[in-house]
Amino acid sequence: MNLVRKTNTYYLLFLAFIFPVMLSMDYYLIQYLVNGEVEELLLHERERIDFHLKEEGVLPTSNYLFQTVPVKEGSVFNEVFRDTVLYEAYADKNIPYRIYTFKSSINSQPVKISLKHILLEINELIWTLFVTTSFIIVLLALGFYFINRKIYKWAWNPFFKNLSKLKQYDVTKKGPIHLKSSNIIEFEELNHVITDLIHQVKKDFQNLKEFNENISHEVQTPLAIIRNKVVLLLESKNLNEKELQRMQAIYQETNKLSKIGKSLTLISRIENQEFKRLDSVDVHTIIGNILSHMEEIINFKHLTVSTELEPVTIECDHILADILLTNLIKNAVQHNKEDGVIKMVLNEEKFEIINTGEISEIATEKLFNRFQKGSSVKESLGLGLAINQKICEIYGFQLDYQRKDKIHTFSLFFKRNKE
Amino acid sequence: MKILVIEDNVELLRDIKGFLEEEGNICEIAPSYKTAHDKIGFFPYDILVVDITLPDGNGLDIISEVKKESIDAGIIIISAKNAVGDRIHGLEIGADDYLTKPFYLAELNARIKALYRRKVYNGSTEILFNEIKIKPDSHEVFIHDRILNLTKKEFDIIHFFVVNRHRLLTKEAIAEHLWGDDIEMADSYKFIYTHLANLRKKIAELGGNDYIQSIYSVGYKFTDRE
Structure with missing residues (x-):
């Protein structure tokens, strides 16, 4: 999985998590605001009704009036807001209402007055929220995706250029590596580290190579001398058979060493690309x-x-x-x-x-x-x-x-x- | 003949000098570029044996110099660098032969003698050893003036032997002389043995003496001495 896919996956996971959170927060927030607004409206209407009753003694016309029920003197009930669903024949469906019930009196007759106000339909609310939130989420996702791709393409460009350069880099070849510089600090730092590392590896490689070359090279003359001396000894008539056998063993092993040296020299010369002709x-x-x-x-x-x-x-x-x-x-x-x-x-x-x-x-x-x-x-x-x-x-x-x-x-x- | 050996390793120098002097040559040595330069300027040499890598200069420069001054000397390069480029370059600027270190002294001796013969007698000389006569340019060998019918390898062996008479020739040195550098086979020693057996037989058929002495299992010596 490449970087851009990885980041996008995490963004998507985050958005998937935030989606229901946003949805429910919006839902409760809107409901809270609407209820508050409705309650304020109903309280305001109550004041208007109370005022009208006090001044004129009759109920004013009110769009919000739901019920007027006479109650016994001295009966106590809470003035409450509650939600209810009423069947409306004209729409042929249940519609949610906020009901506000309070006590008042008409011509000294205590009454319980209920006011109602239509509420937002839950289904509609959820649906609308879902659609708008989804829209926002999709917008965000697209935004993230494109910004990410842009970043990947532009900001990471030097990184990928350098990566392909490093892939092709061969420590056996001469010539330094030129990494593309970047204005991003991390990449620049990485470049420095890599350049240093390559420098070190190269130096080590060079040392090792030279060591190998020198060893296989420089041993040849001493070996030649050993060999010559052994031949001289073998030619001498003073050695007994056992000593001759030992000398012979020395001679043969010296030859072997010399051949190993030659072969290793050949290998390092091949590695050094001394044979370039096509x-x-x-x-x-x-x-x-x-x-x-x-x-x-x-x-x-x-x-x-x-x-x-x-x-x-x-x-x-x-x-x-x-x-x-x-x-x-x-x-x-x-x-x-x-x-x-x-x-x-x-x-x-x-x-x-x-x-x-x-x-x-x-x-x-x-x-x-x-x-x-x-x-x-x-x-x-x-x-x-x-x-x-x-x-x-x-x-x-x-x-x-x-x-x-x-x-x-x-x-x-x-x-x-x-x- | 008079030989100058230019080589910076004193011990190797001593070996070469010893070997070549035992062969009856006058051998002088130069352990550095400067000494070599001075000696070549003052004395005439028949053969120069030149190491390429010297502490104070490049052996190839000596060769160029010799050629510029038209000094008539045969030149053999000895080098630890078995680089083809060096070899070609050396031969181009006028060296006559090239030997890679480590070489067998017998091989160097054979090369020097061959070079000397080419230079002084234009190759048309005979090598004599008692009843044996070798004509190197025509690859012919005569025993009591009767021609010996030899294969190429047999000729190479007897030639190598006669040039390095009285010398211990190890099997390795013979193998390298016959088959070159790249042979590393146990088999090659068996071939030497077979070739020598055939050679002995052929020489005996023409009434020649057997001068080939086997020295333990190390090698052979071609000699009429005890």
């Missing part, structure tokens, strides 16, 4: 090249490779396309078993590579995480798929993995740039 990449040819490059390994493992490749061109950096496809094919070779099968299908929509292999224990969704690897191949660093994922992110490709028993399928869906 080449027309002939996927078909690249796959052919990679296969001929790996032919030796494929033959060695006695893998059967079958391909159904259509000529397909995609738009992306040539180097990244090469890395992406090499990783996929290498993966299929590396995790394959002896005498296994690789099947590749390439068409306008996707590149699919299916390979036989061992049953992997990693959950599919974790497969693309860094350093996630199947347990069987020790030399794998588990960074290849993370790199692939990064490349896919950049170009909007989609990389899916499916597993059925010992059959593994990677599907790379190209975003068709032509469309």
Whole structure:
């Protein structure tokens, strides 16, 4: 529920509550006023009648006179106002009246005189009130609605502009964010907070990025030195077998570290968008090249490779396309078993590579995480798929993995740039 | 040959210098842009090994300078930055080769020798090792002057071995030389083994000696010494 609907709902709820309150208040107020007016009128008439009786000794003609009843001397009754309903033949309906009864005397004969005055008809009153109040309520509701919409449109305009800017904001991209300023203090404050926050996030991100880059970068030279020294030690004839084994372990782990560093550098370079070129990449040819490059390994493992490749061109950096496809094919070779099968299908929509292999224990969704690897191949660093994922992110490709028993399928869906 | 290595890490410098001198080269070192600048101005070198990031300058500027002064030296860039842009730029302004750190010293040695051969002999030279003769430009190997029929990978291996004779070549260094940077497969060591087995057999068929020594499980050495 958006803001304007929410506010309007509350306004409507408020109006729904105020409606009966207004109705009943109006009803009683009007009734009170009318009765008061009627009573005043009847009292005034009584005075006139009393005066007339005293002066002339006869009842004057009065439109309000209802009844004159002679009473016994000394009988006591209250002079009261009361409501009653009288049937009027001319209108053929009951009509409400206010009756005022008081004591007087005509020629020393005590009488009870009743005066009556027509009252507003209740039904009519309620109906009229209902209609007018409803009219006012509707007017109010419409007013609220339009004012709200206006406010929503104009006053909140900078807010929504900024919101869409923030939605599109990418911390990995360079360049500051320019928020639309507003004359509303709260929004301006929000802008300040957001700008500060983004600044901080950006700084942290930048630091982290630089740290990553430096680490993976700066370790390379020390690693190279370690490696060289180890080779020197390995060449020396003074070591016994056990010591040689230890040196070898150091050597291998150093190599692994160096490769991890290189892969991480590659990932951060992809993240930094250092590969900006949009080449027309002939996927078909690249796959052919990679296969001929790996032919030796494929033959060695006695893998059967079958391909159904259509000529397909995609738009992306040539180097990244090469890395992406090499990783996929290498993966299929590396995790394959002896005498296994690789099947590749390439068409306008996707590149699919299916390979036989061992049953992997990693959950599919974790497969693309860094350093996630199947347990069987020790030399794998588990960074290849993370790199692939990064490349896919950049170009909007989609990389899916499916597993059925010992059959593994990677599907790379190209975003068709032509469309 | 005379080599100048320009690199700011002294320890790495020492390793490179040691390795290259053992190969019979004269190797001088320059740990900074300024030293490099001075040395190049005074002495002639056959090969310059240049690190791009130096504390007081950019290695690429040294290359530009060398080219401007028309100094005839082969140039190999060594850089921790594996950026394609850097590589292309370096080769454009006149470098002959590009190696990414960390590199194997054997690899650097092979590159230097290949470059030197290209520069000085226009590539038309033979590498000799006892009864083995290698013609790098035509990719031919002769044992007792009889041609050895090799696959491309076998040629690459024996070439790499002979260039780095008497040296321990780890399996990793061989794998990287043969298949490049991106191979990380356990399988590749098995291939090396297979290739070496074939190579040994072919050399033996032509009456050549087996100079390939296996050094534990670490790697191999191509040598006629004990």
